[in-house]
Each structure stands twice: as structure tokens, then as C-alpha cells.
Amino acid sequence: MNPAASIEVRVGDNTGNRQFLVFSLGEEEYAIDILKVQEIRDYDHVTRISNAPDFIKGVANLRGVIVPIVDLRIKFRMENAAYDTNTVVIVVNIGKRVVGVVVDRVSDVMTLAPEQMKPAPEFGVGLPLAYIQGLGDLGGRMLILVDIEKLLTSREMALVDETGESRAA
Template identity: 40%
Template sequence: MSQSNSETTEIQLVVFKLGSEEYGVPITQVQEINRLMTPTKIPQAPPFVEGIINLRGKIIPVIDLKKRFGLTLADHTANTRIIVINIGENTVGVIVDAVTEVLRLSTAALEPPPPMISSISVDYLKGVGKVGERLLILLDLDKILSDKEKEQLSASEACAGNTNKA
């Protein structure tokens, strides 16, 4: 019934802004998008971890992606959002400047990231998508946290969720 072949596969992306750059993450890893709420600070957390939030009874660590990637910080606005994403076994909130759209992108429009596409390390990138005249930087969510950082966040959630030390 379908006339498309395997080369015209599409991915669906949630597109957001950090500064003037546009980024995309697979919608399959996005749980929800929320307005910014003030996270509760966690002692001894990495500098890019803003704290934790209680999302319908579940404790979720919140990461500021601009801090994580070493980008210029700016004040939060009415458009600032927390995107709740799944990274492996972890559910994490990431603070972004604005969520702009959800779009479908043909995998034929994807290219591997060039070494110096942005101020973000290529380690965090999956590729670059071409959307008309726009370039969309695709993040590899599984790599934005190291294994050690994932363990630290899991421990923080455990400590916040109960009084036992992790």
C-alpha cells in the first residue's frame, strides 16, 4: 500500500532553541514539555544540574542544557521550557530557551555533524538536519550525560525520594 521505499524514512523531532541555534531531539524520547518551574537545589550536584522537580509524584533531576554545553547564559523568559526526556533508564528534565515546533524530517536530509558545527562538542551530536534553508542540530540524548553523571543523578533522585543515603 505504501509507495515509499526504505530510503524515504522519516523521523519526528521536537525542535527547540538554545540561544540562536535550533536543536532537535527524537519525539520518541520526549515524555512531555512543561513551563519552567523552580527546581529544588541538590547539594554537591554538578554545576549544570539546576536541581529536582516533583512531576506528579516522581522526582526528576533538571539540567540546564546551556550550562551543560558551555553556552552563553541568559535570563529565562516566558518561552523557557523544561522538556522531560528519557535517557536510558533515567527520566530527566532539560531547560531550553523555547520549544518551537514538532516536525518530520526525512532521514535523507540528515548528515553527520561536521567537526565544528557549533560551540557544542561533536560528542553530543547525532547529526545535522536540513529543513529548507535552516540547519537543525540533532542531539544524541544518550550522550549528554556520562555514566558517572547518570549514577549521580540516580543517587540524587533516591536521596530526594526517601531518607536513605544512596
């Protein structure tokens, strides 16, 4: 899919409605395309990996598949990245890879109509514009629509070899 920074309307559903999985990091609410989500599981049994950035918590066993676990709270420099009973891992499918993303809480699945999806502001959302698809307006609630694929395959996440190589080259 085209990871455009501006808001993107998926055709296929006549109404242009899209479904998002809503989760929270600290006080903010984020949403990612539901189609990228494979499953949601508890945070446990994560094996630390040496020489990895702090937001890569390690690897975990997902039914025989070894997946890296990324803590977005640490990546976004949030305080209080605590692990409690609410802490969950959203397992996402990006390209051919499977990655677990640690978040504070998963709240619900929302359907957003095109008019509810607004372009992202130039600044003030905490993470680079490139990784934001837009803002979801739910009356009083604001959702930050994250382009999870673009975010996780970015060089900064250091999850993928290729990007590192292309930089070194």
C-alpha cells in the same frame, strides 16, 4: 538504539522519515528524537541540590516522581541563561530514567526525510561530536540533531552514579 555518530536511519517507517522535537538554545536550533520526549512543562519549583555542578539546577516534582533538572544552556556555556516565560523543560525518558532538560524555547515538531539528515561536520558545532547524530537541513534552517540519551548519560553530566564509579574504579 545505536548511538552512532554518523547519521542513522531508523527502519520501521518505510520512508525512513523521523520526527524530531525542535528547540532552541540561544540562537541555535537543536532537535531531539521525539520518541525520547515524555512531555514538556514549565520551569518552576526546582529544588537546588548541594555539591552539584552548576548545570544541574536541582530536582523537581513530576507528579510524584523526583526528576533532576539539567540546564543545557549552562552546560553548553551559553550566555544569558535567563528564566522567563518562554523557558521550558523538556522531560525526556532515557533508559529507565527521567530527566528534565531546560531550554530557551520549544518551536515545533519536524519530520525529516533521510536526505534532509546530513552527517555532522568534524568540528564547529560547539559540542562534542559523540553527542551529535547529524545535522538537519531545512532549506535555510539548520538543526543540530542531538543524541540526548548519550549526552545525558555521559560522565560529564554527572547524572548517573554508575559512570562516576566506573571512572573512579
